[in-house]
Amino acid sequence: MLNLxxxxxxxxxxxxxxxxxxxxVIFTLSTPQFMTLRNLLDLSESYAVSGIFALGLFVVLVTxxxxxxxxxxxxxxxxxxxxxAIRYGMTNPLGSIVLAMAIGxxxxxxxAVLIYCLRIVSIIVTISMQSLLxxxxxxxxxxxxxxxxxxxxxxxxxxxxxxxxxxxxxIGLPLVVMLLVAAMTWVLLNKTHxxxxxxxxxxxxxxxxxxxxxxGLLHLFAYGYLGAMAAIGGLVxxxxxxxxxxxxxxxxxxxxLAAAVLGGASLNGGKGSVVGTLMGVFLIGILKNGLxxxxxxNYFMNVVIGGVxxxxxxxxxxxxxxETDVGFA
Numbered sequence: 432m433l434n435l436x437x438x439x440x441x442x443x444x445x446x447x448x449x450x451x452x453x454x455x456v457i458f459t460l461s462t463p464q465f466m467t468l469r470n471l472l473d474l475s476e477s478y479a480v481s482g483i484f485a486l487g488l489f490v491v492l493v494t495x496x497x498x499x500x501x502x503x504x505x506x507x508x509x510x511x512x513x514x515x516a517i518r519y520g521m522t523n524p525l526g527s528i529v530l531a532m533a534i535g536x537x538x539x540x541x542x543a544v545l546i547y548c549l550r551i552v553s554i555i556v557t558i559s560m561q562s563l564l565x566x567x568x569x570x571x572x573x574x575x576x577x578x579x580x581x582x583x584x585x586x587x588x589x590x591x592x593x594x595x596x597x598x599x600x601x602i603g604l605p606l607v608v609m610l611l612v613a614a615m616t617w618v619l620l621n622k623t624h625x626x627x628x629x630x631x632x633x634x635x636x637x638x639x640x641x642x643x644x645x646x647g648l649l650h651l652f653a654y655g656y657l658g659a660m661a662a663i664g665g666l667v668x669x670x671x672x673x674x675x676x677x678x679x680x681x682x683x684x685x686x687x688l689a690a691a692v693l694g695g696a697s698l699n700g701g702k703g704s705v706v707g708t709l710m711g712v713f714l715i716g717i718l719k720n721g722l723x724x725x726x727x728x729n730y731f732m733n734v735v736i737g738g739v740x741x742x743x744x745x746x747x748x749x750x751x752x753x754e755t756d757v758g759f760a
């Protein structure tokens with residue numbers, strides 16, 4: 432007889448894999464447009480920026496914090512780099528990227544300082560920072576989009592072109608950048624002493640402090656890391672669309688947070704994986720893409736995403752309660 436227990440996933444990534452397979456089968460049977468190489472490549476490119484954001488946010492979630500301001504940070508970085516290029520002739524690619532990451536890291540560290548030094552709840556600080564940054568950006572720019580961008584930022588690059596029969600395809604730069612960020616984040620969290628300390632802080636901050644871990648510096652690093660990833664994601668977004676639109680990224684924070692939580696990251700810290708985070712990103716992407724192809728309303732997509740988040744958080748907290756239940760009435 433078939434032992435069904437062998438099919439039971441042993442990890443959160445295993446459950447996600449089954450859900451992804453189920454969604455792929457459902458949408459493949461629902462519409463012939465879904466399971467095409469062109470659609471799958473477009474889907475990967477479209478959610479590469481969300482993946483970069485989610486990987487940065489995951490590092491913050493590991494420490495037990497949360498940051499909602501990354502989209503506003505990315506928008507500010509976009510506009511500053513584009514303005515310097517258009518008005519002041521700053522067209523050096525490496526210098527622009529380094530400056531963008533420096534700005535993003537600084538803004539992320541400001542969040543960490545406010546949270547750690549003033550003992551303010553992280554979600555309150557970062558929502559306030561998101562509102563402040565986005566409000567100032569829209570006020571100072573009047574919401575004006577920028578189009579006359581340097582060639583290095585908007586010229587499409589053939590990174591990994593290939594052909595299937597008579598059709599020509601390519602794995603574009605956004606997806607490659609996301610995979611490089613994923614590899615870097617995985618090495619950081621799984622192969623370095625710093626990564627183990629980040630998980631320790633998220634598991635029990637007070638215990639981490641007692642064994643000599645400098646909790647404040649780790650928070651500074653985590654929020655700074657997210658700021659740097661926000662800057663990179665912002666530049667990749669400009670590369671994809673060929674323009675800087677001040678309000679293009681703000682509003683998508685929910686999808687990124689949902690992806691990280693679906694990937695196994697705990698809002699209490701100390702849990703999750705890079706692989707799970709990426710699977711969460713593409714689970715959201717497949718859901719939205721598939722529902723769009725079968726003609727489901729955009730408004731109902733938000734209902735689905737919200738429902739997915741509720742289920743994920745409920746399951747996470749249920750598992751945590753089961754782990755800590757010692758059997759007393």
